[in-house]
Amino acid sequence: MATASHKGNPTNSTKKKKTHKNPEANFLYELNSCSKSKDLKAAISLYESAISNKTRLNQHHFNTLLYLCSTISTDPESKSLALTYGFRVFDHMMTLNIHPNEASITAIARLAAAKGDGDYAFEMIKKLGDYRVSPRLRTYEPALFCFCQKLEAEKAYEVEADIKKMGLSLEEPQIAALLKLSAETGRGERVYEYLQKLRRSVRWVSEETGKVLVDWFSREGSEVGFGGVTYEVSFVKEAVLRNGGGWHGLGWIGKGKWVVRKGKVEPNGRCCCCGEQLGCVDIDDVETEKFAQSVAGLAMEREVKANFREFQEWLEENADHEAIVDGANIGLYQQNFAEGGFSILQSSLMLS
Structure with a gap:
């Protein structure tokens, strides 16, 4: 003779738990x-x-x-x-x-x-x-x-x-x-x-x-x-360069009224409204200094401190150089293939 047992509804038991x-x-x-x-x-x-x-x-x-x-x-x-x-x-x-x-x-x-x-x-x-x-x-x-x-x-x-x-x-x-x-x-x-x-x-x-x-x-x-403040053109250009090429930071200068119009910038960066070419804006002097300090901080953590300090001193002594080329990276440039390796020729070409 078959028997059946009632196990109860799981949903009801869950609800009962919530009410308590x-x-x-x-x-x-x-x-x-x-x-x-x-x-x-x-x-x-x-x-x-x-x-x-x-x-x-x-x-x-x-x-x-x-x-x-x-x-x-x-x-x-x-x-x-x-x-x-x-x-x-x-x-x-x-x-x-x-x-x-x-x-x-x-x-x-x-x-x-x-x-x-x-x-x-x-x-x-x-x-x-x-x-x-x-x-x-x-x-x-x-x-x-x-x-x-x-x-x-x-x-x-x-x-x-x-x-x-x-x-x-x-x-x-x-x-x-x-x-x-x-x-x-x-x-x-x-x-x-x-x-x-x-x-x-x-x-x-x-x-x-x-x-x-x-x-x-x-x-x-x-x-x-x-207020009719005027500056030498060269002074304004230098200020623009210091600020990354985007603005001079000298406040309101010049005279006259603004011409306000709606326009669009073309994919090549030219404004179709005024015909001016938009320029790329670099980081300014303050941001450059912060970036340099961040890089130096990382280098001090990962490299031998004495060696990096010597490198910093060398940079200060040779401040007239605009660019420094890493010979090791030049020698390894595009050498990531089976027969590739350090190319002395590539480094020599950079020195010549």
Whole structure:
């Protein structure tokens, strides 16, 4: 006689296991669901229930709530609720002596910026040092963009200075915001400065950044910054060479208005709009020195230090030479075949 046994549904047993999580884990699971669906009201309800039930809250719980509030703060309909609970959650977190991390500060900075309080956003970033936490570029964005939108130039420049002090580099959105701020407040030299930062760090600009540039050179740029400063042509050419051939670095020079037109660059590097040939830009003197130091550092690690120092001294004594040929590499050039080997003839030809 055949018998059958019921082993149960594996899916049901898995579900049962999930329902037996501790209160903290259940709260986090449901909170994450609210965060994914951008359901702020449901998240607030969960938060209030957790407080009533005396659920032990940790940094992850608070960060999830802060992130949701900061995200929703851009929605005009829910902005007020997001701001109210966002700051309340942060105050609760601090009351429990849970130290904020970079994510916490970024979220509260976004909430402060949504409220129009760039000063508070920047102040919170400065406090990160008290917790031995390093900010990221995104941490600075709320304060920087808030100051730029309110045309508070000096405060925006102060944020930029702090970003640089922390060893962080601006990207296109931040440079474009500072560029627009400088243009709208008529700070020609700052515009020039950010144009060069844009040139060095951005391969191509977005349409939004392009519009900022067009507006500047079409209106303010045609008048601001042209103080009639003149230089000898040879001096300007030397400055261009020092900077890699791309720009002179002397600020706004010359007189007259800019001609702003849209054009395309042909594959051969010629501008079909003005007919000028674009040139290749090399690294400037500062970048060259950094590159040389990097190469020297690698050589000191891999080679015998005394030998490399002797080589450096020899280079300094023979600084009039423009190029140094490595005889060993010349002798081995194109010798990677079965019968190949070191060719003395090739080295001799280079010496003759």
